[in-house]
Amino acid sequence: MxxxxxxxxxxxxxxxxxxxxxxxxxxxxxxxxxxxxxxxxxxxxxxxxxxxxxxxxxxxxxxxxxxxxxxxxxxxxxxxxxxxxxxxxxxxxxxxxxxxxxxxxxxxxxxxxxxxxxxxxxxxxxxxxxxxxxxxxxxxxxxxxxxxxxxxxxxxxxxxxxxQPKQANVIKLCGNFMIISAIEAMGEALTLVEKNGMDRSAVMSLFTQTLFACPIYQTYGPLIAEQRFTPPGFQLQWGLKDINFFLDNASQVYAPLPLAHLVQNRLLSSVAKGRGESDLSRLTQAISEDAGLEVVP
Amino acid sequence: MxxxxxxxxxxxxxxxxxxxxxxxxxxxxxxxxxxxxxxxxxxxxxxxxxxxxxxxxxxxxxxxxxxxxxxxxxxxxxxxxxxxxxxxxxxxxxxxxxxxxxxxxxxxxxxxxxxxxxxxxxxxxxxxxxxxxxxxxxxxxxxxxxxxxxxxxxxxxxxxxxxQPKQANVIKLCGNFMIISAIEAMGEALTLVEKNGMDRSAVMSLFTQTLFACPIYQTYGPLIAEQRFTPPGFQLQWGLKDINFFLDNASQVYAPLPLAHLVQNRLLSSVAKGRGESDLSRLTQAISEDAGLEVVP
Amino acid sequence: MxxxxxxxxxxxxxxxxxxxxxxxxxxxxxxxxxxxxxxxxxxxxxxxxxxxxxxxxxxxxxxxxxxxxxxxxxxxxxxxxxxxxxxxxxxxxxxxxxxxxxxxxxxxxxxxxxxxxxxxxxxxxxxxxxxxxxxxxxxxxxxxxxxxxxxxxxxxxxxxxxxQPKQANVIKLCGNFMIISAIEAMGEALTLVEKNGMDRSAVMSLFTQTLFACPIYQTYGPLIAEQRFTPPGFQLQWGLKDINFFLDNASQVYAPLPLAHLVQNRLLSSVAKGRGESDLSRLTQAISEDAGLEVVP
Amino acid sequence: MxxxxxxxxxxxxxxxxxxxxxxxxxxxxxxxxxxxxxxxxxxxxxxxxxxxxxxxxxxxxxxxxxxxxxxxxxxxxxxxxxxxxxxxxxxxxxxxxxxxxxxxxxxxxxxxxxxxxxxxxxxxxxxxxxxxxxxxxxxxxxxxxxxxxxxxxxxxxxxxxxxQPKQANVIKLCGNFMIISAIEAMGEALTLVEKNGMDRSAVMSLFTQTLFACPIYQTYGPLIAEQRFTPPGFQLQWGLKDINFFLDNASQVYAPLPLAHLVQNRLLSSVAKGRGESDLSRLTQAISEDAGLEVVP
Known part of the structure; x- marks a missing residue:
């Protein structure tokens, strides 16, 4: 039966x-x-x-x-x-x-x-x-x-x-925070790479084959390197929603988490610029722009 | 011959x-x-x-x-x-x-x-x-x-x-920056985990088996979860030296990289507190302390 | 009548x-x-x-x-x-x-x-x-x-x-944000002054007589210079409450404000360390501590 | 004689x-x-x-x-x-x-x-x-x-x-740091004001008459409120130079100063965007832009 x-x-x-x-x-x-x-x-x-x-x-x-x-x-x-x-x-x-x-x-x-x-x-x-x-x-x-x-x-x-059910949700948010932080880190590293006249994809490829040979870097690394932000696998605005929950929880338990604030800012700015429905990886566009680089996604 | x-x-x-x-x-x-x-x-x-x-x-x-x-x-x-x-x-x-x-x-x-x-x-x-x-x-x-x-x-x-020889060095610094950023991200996530009353190692274990199943997370994840900062595999003060070089380069090419600044600060503070010869992962101790948690490494 | x-x-x-x-x-x-x-x-x-x-x-x-x-x-x-x-x-x-x-x-x-x-x-x-x-x-x-x-x-x-009534409240929160930001700025400047072996009060006195000869700096400058954090004129935890409201509003209108996040973090950490009922100026204690300085308020 | x-x-x-x-x-x-x-x-x-x-x-x-x-x-x-x-x-x-x-x-x-x-x-x-x-x-x-x-x-x-001669220079840099921090704070506050549909100048006028009735706020407040960034009274790129010196000193004495890093980033980005010869107050343009506001200086 x-x-x-x-x-x-x-x-x-x-x-x-x-x-x-x-x-x-x-x-x-x-x-x-x-x-x-x-x-x-x-x-x-x-x-x-x-x-x-x-x-x-x-x-x-x-x-x-x-x-x-x-x-x-x-x-x-x-x-x-x-x-x-x-x-x-x-x-x-x-x-x-x-x-x-x-x-x-x-x-x-x-x-x-x-x-x-x-x-x-x-x-x-x-x-x-x-x-x-x-x-x-x-x-x-x-x-x-x-x-x-x-x-x-x-x-x-x-x-x-x-x-306690809510703890599973905290863990889920921790994972999303770590993903978004990894995206920010990749974006900053590749911005420096580009400003030094090097090829973004070649450098990212080294990292995703070695130190960071794991799903998150291998999924997002090429998207960020090539600035390929559509179609969205996971919308940027959903990432903001999750970081907001993450920081609400952090505020309730008095945990100051500056990297979480940094990425919240980055996501807020991206949504303010009308990028909320693009892929999460598009948060890296602002890193390039802040460095005076033009981005043609 | x-x-x-x-x-x-x-x-x-x-x-x-x-x-x-x-x-x-x-x-x-x-x-x-x-x-x-x-x-x-x-x-x-x-x-x-x-x-x-x-x-x-x-x-x-x-x-x-x-x-x-x-x-x-x-x-x-x-x-x-x-x-x-x-x-x-x-x-x-x-x-x-x-x-x-x-x-x-x-x-x-x-x-x-x-x-x-x-x-x-x-x-x-x-x-x-x-x-x-x-x-x-x-x-x-x-x-x-x-x-x-x-x-x-x-x-x-x-x-x-x-x-151009110097470009290989820029890439090396990018890698170290990405490592240190991953450590900061893990530290912040686990601080929230601990403040919510959960077990640091259990949560980190999930991530290093799945999303982040790669050398850097698998090497540093358990050290951070267990707050096991000696013996040093790579000294914290060397990490600061590398981030300083990274940001010197960023300054020369006018690339504003806030996550790099965040970790530079974290490392500077750690050295100021006499932790420069501990393992790099010890930068996460300050995340716990800032949240009012006691750390007994 | x-x-x-x-x-x-x-x-x-x-x-x-x-x-x-x-x-x-x-x-x-x-x-x-x-x-x-x-x-x-x-x-x-x-x-x-x-x-x-x-x-x-x-x-x-x-x-x-x-x-x-x-x-x-x-x-x-x-x-x-x-x-x-x-x-x-x-x-x-x-x-x-x-x-x-x-x-x-x-x-x-x-x-x-x-x-x-x-x-x-x-x-x-x-x-x-x-x-x-x-x-x-x-x-x-x-x-x-x-x-x-x-x-x-x-x-x-x-x-x-x-x-619109709520706009007056936004302005009030803007003022409190500017006050707290000024306190952070004074705290960072004086930490550098102290680390260079100079007298905190002498330097602050220059600023409050000249460039910053106005109520906020003249009220908080001496408290910060002398690290005199009791009795509380305005409790630190009230400052956190106001910054939380400020950032809630910023989140609603999609305004990324990194300095506001920075001071929110500083206040969160201060409350986590049991300093919520001290004067607002005590947020600067953490700046000193992060630089490895001892503070005996 | x-x-x-x-x-x-x-x-x-x-x-x-x-x-x-x-x-x-x-x-x-x-x-x-x-x-x-x-x-x-x-x-x-x-x-x-x-x-x-x-x-x-x-x-x-x-x-x-x-x-x-x-x-x-x-x-x-x-x-x-x-x-x-x-x-x-x-x-x-x-x-x-x-x-x-x-x-x-x-x-x-x-x-x-x-x-x-x-x-x-x-x-x-x-x-x-x-x-x-x-x-x-x-x-x-x-x-x-x-x-x-x-x-x-x-x-x-x-x-x-x-x-010690160099100490006078440290103090001068501290002053410039405090000025630039005040500009960032004013810029963030007025961005929130504008996003809430209020008049930037009216709000700034309140502050420069009361809490912040002092030369720095009275000089820069109206420039920021009206986004009047030319002619330059003090060039933005000189501000970056000074913040770089300030942070070099901070690095030498192991003082982590996050607000100084924040404004260094803001200035770096402004120079990267070709604004180095505008007035220092133009660093606030990026705050507006990050919030999706158009600025026509």
Whole structure:
């Protein structure tokens, strides 16, 4: 007998994730705000419903993978939200990148109703999702985590970070901060390289083959070297949103983090210049411009 | 018939490098300021001499691997320096991390005498040197570079960056800047992790297995997570020296690089607090302290 | 016939302000959370009441001078708050340093009820308040501003900044930002002075007599030079609160302001080290410490 | 019997200074690299000579007021320089803004020859020079300082900072750092003001009348508010030169000064964008641009 999972949010990440759940043998009820997104999944076996609440089975599990705090609040707490339907014993596996504060709030609300909130934000772009190779930071009650293991393993590799949901979100934000910092560092180094009359790509290639032979540098290094900022893999404005959450948390715990402030500034400026929908790597354009270099992306 | 190479500078890097040259079949004359350093190498076939000039063979090649600008000037331009002895046709393979300005100056002086100056600074710690896996940034005249290929390949992997020696040094400094920036980023992320009550090592372990699964993060990540700052693999004060060179160059070409300034400040403060001889990773101690955390390294 | 004014908030600023209103001939009803604060004012003619609502006269004016956003919300929107009592025609003269967001929210709520919200935050310490020399940034509806003129003139010098209340609060935050920036600048300059073996006070004295012969430098310069951080004239943690509001606003309008981030960091670190209740000038202690200097305040 | 003084450097500062010395009754021999500058002064009594050395009288005093380190080295140490001519008992009153390192070097060279080097850099623009109201930071041997008192008093107001000449130069750099920091702070505040839809000049006017009613804010505030960056009162590139000296000194004494780094970056970027010859206040243009605002100076 196969198990059921609800799934809310059918964007570029959600689509391949649902496919992996279907492949793993789950019955999947899906919901997306704009319904057209569901049709390709229906063709391969998913069942489309017309409200968040309807994806919920009695005592069931629901994965949410939506774009921001507002969307998660909407599908959870809204009139047709999943919270009230989930019931005692239900589990909300929340995989979106949202603020630790929202994670905390939703976890409390679930607890009051006898259901569980598992924070499970992920690292990985759509192709990692398709390959079921997402890196998943998981936090929440042990019993609920155990039940969700097979679901998460169908989607990628879970890493367990304890019982407090919001902590998984802090870790996710730390990762994004480290990514953005690496981009700033690459951008500054290549600006100096260019000002010294050298070839940006040749130098970056050395680093991504040796000291920094890892996914983040190998993904972003060539984009920055060639100043190829479209199409966006991850929009710059989403990076700003995450750094804002990161620094909100830092402010709450009194942690002065100057590099985080530096990149927040860089992102703010990029958005102010109308670059928010470009790829995150475009934050490096301002480094070049500040050095008097022209950039023709 | 085997070839000769002179080698000046028998520190923790020079020692294994000379061994690799001997293994590759070179006759190696060695010089070090404090002579005791030479004895172990003499046991395995090196010939110790008592001045920089004496390592030079007619028309020969000399590798220098010394600790800073002053030492390189001394062995090259001093009374018993190699410059005047090298003669037309000789090649100085300069592998130390020195300032681009010194590289430029020495390259000009060699050119005036008909000899060649090849800048060949390296990435890698002593164990990479022992494994002949140094990553070598090479720049200088094409003809001289061709002759030095076998020597460099006995020491590691050369990457060619054109004809102007000082450019190899700029790249080396860019690499060190990127390393130090990564350390700052890791330090800030882990400070937030600790202030949120989570385990530093568990979080760093996630990152070094996934997004940042590369030598720099895997080397420094655990040191920073565990705040294990001795023994020094690379002294913090050397990092400051390199960032100073990096920013001198940036100033000359009018490149404003705020992250470089941020880490310069961090290193300056660390030296001011008496931490200059600790490992470079100790720059992260101040991040913790600024957040009111106690550090017991 | 003399006019009535309500006054809420009898701290070190409110006390002398009420005295000035009494001197100017107003009937003043006063309220403070801890009632003991009212007694000295009752001796000179004020009438103490026991809830915020009770200070309100029909069609009257009420001044609020409380310590933060929460306190202002409480006295305005709470069960015994002034909002519902103020009635059509009433005017709330809000002189506390609060967030522009709260000013906006309260202005809207008043407008819906037919009353007016005048933002009138001030520059000046208690002795300026006593001397009726507060500098007052005023914004709100023209008609209401006209009616409040005599009240404000009894308290100091009003400067008119238009019709939108929250703008007066932005200006107040700009002033505090400039003050804190000046403190950081003085602290850095004097740290260099001390590291060069010179006398901090002698150098500061030159500047406060010449280039910077103005209240902010003359007030803070000697405190910083002598590292005299108690008693607090203005608590450091209040400065952090204001910089947080300043940067919230900057974030909303996409203005990257690196100096503001720098001082936010400095203040965060100072609070993390337990210095939040010291004088604002104590943020400079960390500048000395970062340079390896010991500070014995 | 009137006394003689030599004077080297007849720029916009030197011109009115020589006039004041003539008014005070001194015989003044003047030298300037481009001789045309001398003619107006000859009309009012100065004697023009054709080399630095010729301004020197036996046992005399010479004032230098030139544009940078190179110029001061040239007139002092060059073939026709004043050093060798000054002789035992002579005094070099060095009023240019130069590096502490050069001050130290020249002071040593004078001492070896029995002459004295008094560092006496000034605060004040040409109109302060004309009004004999320069603020002069003086350091050097007590005996020499005493002899120079009347000369300095004819030019402005001397402030004594001890016996080591270079310390006066450090103080001068501290002052310039504080000026540039104040400009950055004003620029950031007004950028926020503008982004909130308010009038820059109205807000600046409040501050320069109250909290910051002093020469620096009153001079630069309106220029920044109106973005009126020409003609240059003090060129932006000279500000960069001074901040570079300031940070060189900070580096030597291990003082991490983040605000100084921030403004160095801002100035570097401004020069990279071709704004080096505009007024110093133009560094604020980049603050506006970073916030996406257009600036039409």
């Amino acid at each position: 196969s198990q059921s999972v609800g799934f809310i949010g059918l964007g570029s990440m959600g689509q391949p994730m649902v496919r992996n759940l279907l492949k793993a043998g789950y019955h999947v009820k899906v919901y997306n705000r704009s319904e057209s997104r569901a049709s390709a999944l229906v063709d391969v076996g998913a069942i489309a419903v017309s409200s968040p609440a309807e994806v919920v089975e009695v005592d069931g599990m629901v994965v949410t993978m939506v774009s921001n705090d507002a969307a998660l609040e909407d599908v959870t707490l809204g009139a047709q939200g999943l919270l009230e339907r989930l019931g005692s014993g239900g589990i909300h596996i929340s995989m979106s990148t949202v603020s630790p504060d929202l994670a905390y709030k939703l976890a409390e609300l679930h607890k009051q109703r006898g259901s569980s909130y598992i924070a499970a934000p992920v690292f990985g772009r759509p192709q990692s999702a398709a390959a079921a190779q997402l890196k998943i930071c998981v936090a929440g009650s042990s019993i609920a985590k155990e039940r969700t293991q097979p679901v998460l393993q169908a989607l990628g590799q879970p890493f367990d970070f304890g019982e | 085997s070839q000769s190479v002179g080698f000046i500078g028998l520190g923790s890097m020079g020692q294994p490098m000379v061994r690799n040259l001997l293994k590759a079949g070179y006759h190696v004359k060695v010089y070090n300021r404090s002579e005791s350093r030479a004895s172990a190498l003499v046991d395995v076939g090196a010939i110790a001499v008592s001045s920089p000039a004496e390592v030079v063979e007619v028309d020969g090649m000399v590798v220098t691997m010394v600790s800073n600008d002053a030492a390189l000037e001394d062995v090259t331009l001093g009374a018993q320096g190699l410059l005047e002895r090298l003669g037309s046709g000789g090649i100085h393979i300069s592998m130390s991390t020195v300032s681009p300005d010194l590289a430029y100056k020495l390259a000009e002086l060699h050119k005036q005498r008909g000899s060649s100056y090849i800048a060949a600074p390296v990435f890698g710690r002593p164990q990479s040197a022992a494994a002949a896996q140094l990553k070598i940034c090479v720049a200088g005249s094409s003809i001289a570079k061709e002759r030095t290929q076998p020597v460099l390949q006995a020491l590691g992997q050369p990457f060619d960056f054109g004809e | 003399s006019q009535s004014v309500g006054f809420i908030g009898l701290g070190s600023m409110g006390q002398p302000m009420v005295r000035n209103l009494l001197k100017a001939g107003y009937h003043v009803k006063v309220y403070n959370r801890s009632e003991s604060r009212a007694s000295a004012l009752v001796d000179v003619g004020a009438i103490a009441v026991s809830s915020p609502a009770e200070v309100v006269e029909v069609d009257g004016m009420v001044v609020t001078m409380v310590s933060n956003d929460a306190a202002l919300e409480d006295v305005t929107l709470g069960a015994q708050g002034l909002l519902e009592r103020l009635g059509s025609g009433g005017i709330h003269i809000s002189m506390s340093t609060v967030s522009p967001d709260l000013a906006y929210k309260l202005a809207e709520l008043h407008k819906q009820r037919g009353s007016s919200y005048i933002a009138a935050p001030v520059f000046g310490r208690p002795q300026s308040a006593a001397a009726a020399q507060l500098k007052i940034c005023v914004a709100g509806s023209s008609i209401a501003k006209e009616r409040t003129q005599p009240v404000l003139q009894a308290l100091g010098q009003p400067f008119d900044f238009g019709e | 009137s006394q003689s003084v030599g004077f080297i450097g007849l720029g916009s500062m030197g011109q009115p200074m020589v006039r004041n010395l003539l008014k005070a009754g001194y015989h003044v021999k003047v030298y300037n690299r481009s001789e045309s500058r001398a003619s107006a002064l000859v009309d009012v009594g100065a004697i023009a000579v054709s080399s630095p050395a010729e301004v020197v009288e036996v046992d005399g005093m010479v004032v230098t007021m030139v544009s940078n380190d190179a110029a001061l080295e040239d007139v002092t140490l060059g073939a026709q320089g004043l050093l060798e001519r000054l002789g035992s008992g002579g005094i070099h009153i060095s009023m240019s803004t130069v590096s502490p390192d050069l001050a130290y070097k020249l002071a040593e060279l004078h001492k070896q020859r029995g002459s004295s080097y008094i560092a006496a850099p000034v605060f004040g623009r040409p109109q302060s020079a004309a009004a004999a109201q320069l603020k002069i930071c003086v350091a050097g041997s007590s005996i020499a300082k005493e002899r120079t008192q009347p000369v300095l008093q004819a030019l402005g107001q001397p402030f004594d900072f001890g016996e």
